[in-house]
Amino acid sequence: MRRVITAERPDWRAKAAECGFGFHTIDDAPYWDESAYYAFSLREIEQDLEAPSEELHVMALDMVERIVGSEQHMQQLAIPEPYRDWIAQSWRERQPHLYGRMDFAYDGHGPAKLYELNYDTPTSLFEAAFFQWQWLEDQLAGGQLPAGSDQFNSIYESLVEAFGTIARGIARPFHFAAVRDSVEDQGTIAYLRDCAVQAGIDCGTLAIEDIGISSDGRFTDLDDRVIGCLFKLYPLEDMFREAFGAYLPRSGLQLIEPPWKALLSNKGILPLLWDAHRGHPNLLPAEFDAGGELPRGWVRKPLHSREGANIAMHLDDGRELRTDGPYRDGPCIRQACHPLTAFDGHYPLIGSWIVGDRACGIGIREDSSLITQDSARFVPHAIVEETRGILIA
Amino acid sequence: MKRSKTAALLLMSAAPLLLTACDRSESASREGLYTSVEACVAQTNDSSTCQQAFAKAQKDAATTAPRFANREACEASYGKEQCAERNDGASHSFFGPLMTGFFLSQMLRNGSPMNGFNSAPAFRDNSGGWQRPAAGGVSGGVYRGGAATAMVPINAAPNRAVTSSRSGFGRFGNSRGIGG
DSSP states (O other): OEEEEOOOOTTHHHHHHHTTOTTSEETTEEOBOOSEEEEEOHHIIIIIIIHHHHHHHHHHHHHHHHHHTOHHHHHHTTOOHHHHHHHHHHHHTTOOOOEEEEEEEOOSSSOOEEEEEEOSSOOOHHIIIIIHHHHHHHHHHTTSSOTTOBOSBOHHHHHHHHHHHHGGGSOSSEEEEEOTTOHHHHHHHHHHHHHHHHTTOOOEEEEGGGOEEETTSOEEOTTSBBOSEEEEOSOHHHHHTSTTGGGHHHHOOEEESOGGGGGTSSTTHHHHHHHHTTTOTTOOOEEEOOOSOOOTTEEEEESSOOTTTTOEEEOTTSOEEEOOOSOOSSOEEEEEOOOOOOBTTBEEEEEEEEETTEEEEEEEEEESSSSOOTTOEEEOEEEOOHHHHHHHO | OOBOSOOOBSSSSSSOBSOOSOOOOOEEEEEEEESSHHHHHHHHOOHHHHHHHHHHHHHHHHHHSOOBSSHHHHHHHHOTTOEEEEEOSSSOEEEEEOOOEEEEEEEEETTEEOSOOEEEEEEEOTTSOEEEEOGGGSOBTTBOOOOTTOEEEEOOSOOBOOEEEEOOSOTTOOTTOSOO
16 A cells, blocks of 8 residues: 555546536635545455455444344443334344445555444545546546556445345435535435436435424425435434434334444444454454543544544553544543554545445545544545556655 | 446436446336235236236245244234244244235336336235335345345335424534534
8 A cells, every 4th residue: 555646637627527526625625635546456455455344344234233132232322212112123124224434544554443434424425436436547548547557446336236226125205315505415415316316216305404294293305295215414313312303213214324323323333343353353442431531542432423523542652632523422432542554644544335235445535633534635546556556656 | 347337427417427328218116015916907007017026926925924933923913814824845834924915116217117027025914014025135236135034114105294394303414514
């Protein structure tokens, strides 16, 4: 794994505009960054990222089965009592899931270490599945990449296949919903909807704020149609504590991601996985946090934290890092500190995509700090033959 | 090759991007829950598909119906006289509900059904709800095989309702979104 400086495509901004990729620059800061790429060998991709992703995914789903049978685990994950039976039922019915992303610390040496599962509302999907793919094709055609370079990225094909597979299990009408004013989230659901339509599924979009409730407790769209299935790019745990949350269990609404994903998008899964698979090479030691001082060599993460918010890190050398955010009061876990490796002063975090149950690609976000936040930039990757790699390095 | 062979966009780009082999004609699906072949024909006007769907559902019912160790447990979920003894061919016998309907789904292109269909047995539980085996019971492809007899409800409820309020979700949203 190497970080390679490369020439940008002169017309990439025009290409982004053409395909509706509006958030390549966010608040005047670059988000899409193709001034460099990460080069991997095929062995690194297949043995160090793809195979462990598939294995961890299976371990995670097995853990759902254990959690739904345990009030104690539900309590540890801080699942509100009124939603527990509903979540368990959604698992017993195997309500269909679509996708998730695992975040790994990996630098080409030693096993990839799982930081967390983003199994409810993963973003950075369009840039990984489409724009990164187009970058590779363009750079191959333009001779900027060695001939024969490839990419670990069948995310698009897997999404269309997944939608096709679950199509008949999706209640209609089927809507994709996200926060109205978030360009990034709207871009993500626009892409998912595009893939669903390509799989032959008739579906629409809706702002999460526009969802209605009827007097008999069913969820409606702006035409007063009862929503059959809702893809919500909005955290389940936030829905649980909002005004309409209490209606969810008895509304008949199908959700994607389904309710059981609340058990996996929860950092509490990390100590449970560690307990069940102590010493697994891709897992970091983790435990539920009882409060108190954070010892050296540990990271404290809230059960529900996104975009690297409210993380406290106490490095082996005594340095302490801390991020602010909205998740101040909830329960936390501790995870052994395994800092990202710097490449030319940048810290890449590997997002490994699982569509259906298949590990099908990666996207890399790079930050200038050890804690990857929403300031991170998306940097593309390529699979480059080792021998050629040495020539161009 | 570890990457997709194409990366098409249908809706997000002004003109369809990188789309060569497919046309853009509207496709959708038609789904129905029927209690008899006659009811199916009345709705779809396609007697051959309805008969095949019924036959396939009846065959699948033997393997995908929920399984109970005894008649009492089955009748507790599906009602009196609604269960029968079955045998899995390896001398294990169990009880399962009788198939009370079948589910048919067909892809439509330009309003006409395309070749092929999906069908599944449907069972009515004692509270009047309809269920069929979960799609996840089919293994292979992008999903791993799940439990073969997981059941999913069929949404046969009326599908319009007057909205009494909105904005009950979204309080925690902001312009940077919620993504992880």
